Amino acid sequence: MIGLPAEAVAQRVHRNAAPEAAATAESEGGETPAVFRRFAGQVVKVQVVEGRSGAKTVTGSGFFVTAQGHVITNYHVVSDLVRKPARYHAELIDSIGATRPVTVVAVDVVHDLAVLASGSPAANFFSLEPTQIAQGLRLYSLGHPADLGIAIVEGTYNGRLPHTLYPRIHFTGSINPGMSGGPTITLAGKVIGVNVATSGNQQSFLVPVDDAAALLRSALAAPPRPADSLIADVDHQLLRYQDTYLAKLFTGDVPTVDLGGVKVPTRPAAYFNCWGDSDPEDQDQAYEVVHHYCSTDDDVFLSGDESTGIIDFQHDLLTSEVLNTFRFHSLYTHQFRSLGADWELDSEGAEDLTGYRCRTGNVRGQAAGRVVLKTVFCARAYRQLPGLYDVVFRVALLGHRKLGLMSTLTMSGVTFSNAQSMVRRYLGAFRWTE
Amino acid sequence: MDRVIVAEVLNRRGDVVQRTRLEQFPAGIGRAWTNDVVLADPTVDAHHARIAADEQGALFIEDLGSVNGLHAGSSREMVRRVPLDGMAMVRVGRTMLRIGALDTPVSPALPELAPSGRLAWLLETPAAIAVMVLAGMGIITLSAWLDSYEPQSKAIASVTGQAVAFAALAGAWAGVWSLIGRLSVQHFRYWEHTALTWLAVLGLALLGAFDSYVAFLFPRSDVLGLAGAVLTGALFVALIAAQLGLVSAMRRRRRIVIGVIVTGVMVALVALTSKAAKNQLDSESDVRIAVSLKALPATLIPATSVDDFVRSTDGLKRDLDRMMKE
Numbered sequence: 121m122i123g124l125p126a127e128a129v130a131q132r133v134h135r136n137a138a139p140e141a142a143a144t145a146e147s148e149g150g151e152t153p154a155v156f157r158r159f160a161g162q163v164v165k166v167q168v169v170e171g172r173s174g175a176k177t178v179t180g181s182g183f184f185v186t187a188q189g190h191v192i193t194n195y196h197v198v199s200d201l202v203r204k205p206a207r208y209h210a211e212l213i214d215s216i217g218a219t220r221p222v223t224v225v226a227v228d229v230v231h232d233l234a235v236l237a238s239g240s241p242a243a244n245f246f247s248l249e250p251t252q253i254a255q256g257l258r259l260y261s262l263g264h265p266a267d268l269g270i271a272i273v274e275g276t277y278n279g280r281l282p283h284t285l286y287p288r289i290h291f292t293g294s295i296n297p298g299m300s301g302g303p304t305i306t307l308a309g310k311v312i313g314v315n316v317a318t319s320g321n322q323q324s325f326l327v328p329v330d331d332a333a334a335l336l337r338s339a340l341a342a343p344p345r346p347a348d349s350l351i352a353d354v355d356h357q358l359l360r361y362q363d364t365y366l367a368k369l370f371t372g373d374v375p376t377v378d379l380g381g382v383k384v385p386t387r388p389a390a391y392f393n394c395w396g397d398s399d400p401e402d403q404d405q406a407y408e409v410v411h412h413y414c415s416t417d418d419d420v421f422l423s424g425d426e427s428t429g430i431i432d433f434q435h436d437l438l439t440s441e442v443l444n445t446f447r448f449h450s451l452y453t454h455q456f457r458s459l460g461a462d463w464e465l466d467s468e469g470a471e472d473l474t475g476y477r478c479r480t481g482n483v484r485g486q487a488a489g490r491v492v493l494k495t496v497f498c499a500r501a502y503r504q505l506p507g508l509y510d511v512v513f514r515v516a517l518l519g520h521r522k523l524g525l526m527s528t529l530t531m532s533g534v535t536f537s538n539a540q541s542m543v544r545r546y547l548g549a550f551r552w553t554e
Numbered sequence: 555m556d557r558v559i560v561a562e563v564l565n566r567r568g569d570v571v572q573r574t575r576l577e578q579f580p581a582g583i584g585r586a587w588t589n590d591v592v593l594a595d596p597t598v599d600a601h602h603a604r605i606a607a608d609e610q611g612a613l614f615i616e617d618l619g620s621v622n623g624l625h626a627g628s629s630r631e632m633v634r635r636v637p638l639d640g641m642a643m644v645r646v647g648r649t650m651l652r653i654g655a656l657d658t659p660v661s662p663a664l665p666e667l668a669p670s671g672r673l674a675w676l677l678e679t680p681a682a683i684a685v686m687v688l689a690g691m692g693i694i695t696l697s698a699w700l701d702s703y704e705p706q707s708k709a710i711a712s713v714t715g716q717a718v719a720f721a722a723l724a725g726a727w728a729g730v731w732s733l734i735g736r737l738s739v740q741h742f743r744y745w746e747h748t749a750l751t752w753l754a755v756l757g758l759a760l761l762g763a764f765d766s767y768v769a770f771l772f773p774r775s776d777v778l779g780l781a782g783a784v785l786t787g788a789l790f791v792a793l794i795a796a797q798l799g800l801v802s803a804m805r806r807r808r809r810i811v812i813g814v815i816v817t818g819v820m821v822a823l824v825a826l827t828s829k830a831a832k833n834q835l836d837s838e839s840d841v842r843i844a845v846s847l848k849a850l851p852a853t854l855i856p857a858t859s860v861d862d863f864v865r866s867t868d869g870l871k872r873d874l875d876r877m878m879k880e
Contacts, residue, residue, distance in 0.1 A: 403705060404705070405704075405705070406703060406704060406705040406706075406709075407703065440703075442705060442706070443703055445849040446700040446849055447699070447700055447701075447702060447703050448703070448849070449847055449848055449849045450700060450701045450702065450703050451703035452847045453845070453846045453847045454703065456845060456847055457845065474874055474877040474878055475877070477870055477873050477874060477877075478870075479774075479863075479866055479867050479869070479870050480773040480774070480845055481773055481774060481858060481862075481863040481866060482771070482773060482855055482856060482857040482858065483857055483858055483859070483860050483862075483863045484857045484858070484859055484860070490852050490853060491852060492852040492855045492857045493857075494770075494773075494845060494847060495863055496845060497863075497864075497867045497870065499867075499870055499871070499874055500874065501874040501875065501877065501878040502878075503878050506878070509871075509874065516847055518847065518848075518850070518852060518855060519850070519851055519852030519853075519855065521849060524847070536867075536871045536874075540864045540867060543860075543864055544860055544861070544864055547860050548860075
């Protein structure tokens, strides 16, 4: 996960093989047992099994949505299966403990949803209909937390998250690992959303039911497809997603803040969040750094250690009273090469990603101006998702004796041409003063 | 008695410092001018020992009642007489004598090596050597200082540490060459080796600085970067060739060939160990953004337009797409 501060990272609530402490919801509400009795039978446990070891690698939850036995769950519960269909298979365990194999028939990686087909009919199922409800309404979340058996959690509906490009419902209730893919419903059994993530302290997030309904409709309309074609869907969805995401970014009038006499871009869209921080010069440090950091709240889960669809940028102003020009530039060089722990570019690559490669340049800040910038453009390619790249663009203002301004734009899961035009637009959003 | 033998006087390092041919026996050994082998050792008597033949005609060396006596080989025990059978080592006072037949093989003459070539004058006077060593140390200290960015008190400690470590390394490098010289031509020439080492350090430091400025100004020129690497290698080869000149009588061509081979091996070893270290420490090796930011005014820095830079990344995409298919 590139460049996202810990507080902004919502922990996904599927359950990995490593157990985590799970808390069970405690409540004495009179209606909850009734909800549980009526609807628990429509909620299933979904587990992904690794073929060679024969053991489960991920468990999550799901719920029946058709009489033919289609199940909605999260993409991130079955992502291993989508990415490596030869190595994994999935199974479903229903409320009476019967296990049956399931196949993935459709995925929506952006909204983190998947439709599974179980092949055997379901006696009771949830119908997915748009529902208007008021903030504060009591909701009930169902699922299999921590592989401990089915549980019901009470909570309240707190509207949609304000700063995301794609809607997420804010549910105040303790969704725990393993409940991913389970439904969150009203007293009457209307599905409001699909459990997807939590950031702890009862802050949980749901995918709105409309997105699940849309995916189900397209899955039912489409002919059956081989398991290894789903990754191509993921690729197309991500390509479309980043096109939408980046289309307007850094166009028009981008708000700026003053950093060391340069007007640097900030919060280019409502779905960005910005923070600032400074690291003052003192006895232990002969320089001062001021950070300004902006990132999106959205991210798209790809696999256990990879997220994509994150755009963030950071400006760092470096000044020093103590250091002479040469020593200051040694510091500037050092900071430019490695700023913070986020700046970690693997050159070797991995199974799913190539290593990073970079190009460096000296660039004029304005068409005819005397502002000169050092630029570094680094990228790596997604092996399984043709056309998508992670790109890190870094720029440093040159020509000042004791002032350094660096800026880094990080884009994950974007096309190369979008990354290139983003770099142009990003640089265009700076107002370098001479 | 028509026998002829030779007596060789060895110094404490085992070098032959005097060779005497003996044809008439008895032959005297001592400090007095009347001896056949005249020694300059103050612990030797005026008439210390003599070499004579017994009734059977066998030669022996015998003590003449000297203060410090006669010793066989390196033994501490004083003996009266030592038979001279073939090659014999005896000690009188502090002097080792090697006595043997005339046909004892004589080692070939050692070349008398003096620094040669255009830069030989640099090694000729202690002052020139001192200047080089000080200049090398100076530039190392200065560059360590300019590379540091801690507050002054911390920086001084770390810069001093680096300079001392570097001096120790250079001293050790020169020491290894001295030992090689001592073994091959019996000359340490430590200060000459030290001076050559620091001259190379000076050259490498200046070349490194030049290289990083060139890389800063012309980031997209691979040719200039390659030239820097080649020059650095050439400097290293020159250092090794020069040091080989002080420890052997090899021809210049041969010394350069050896220099190239040694440099190649060292580069390979460094590459292997750094790769191994990287694998050991962290399986994820980070891209080193080898970019330096220099204190130059903007007007002196050649720059392209943003569009040109962005277009230059097209090549990057081609590289990545090729890597993706591997």
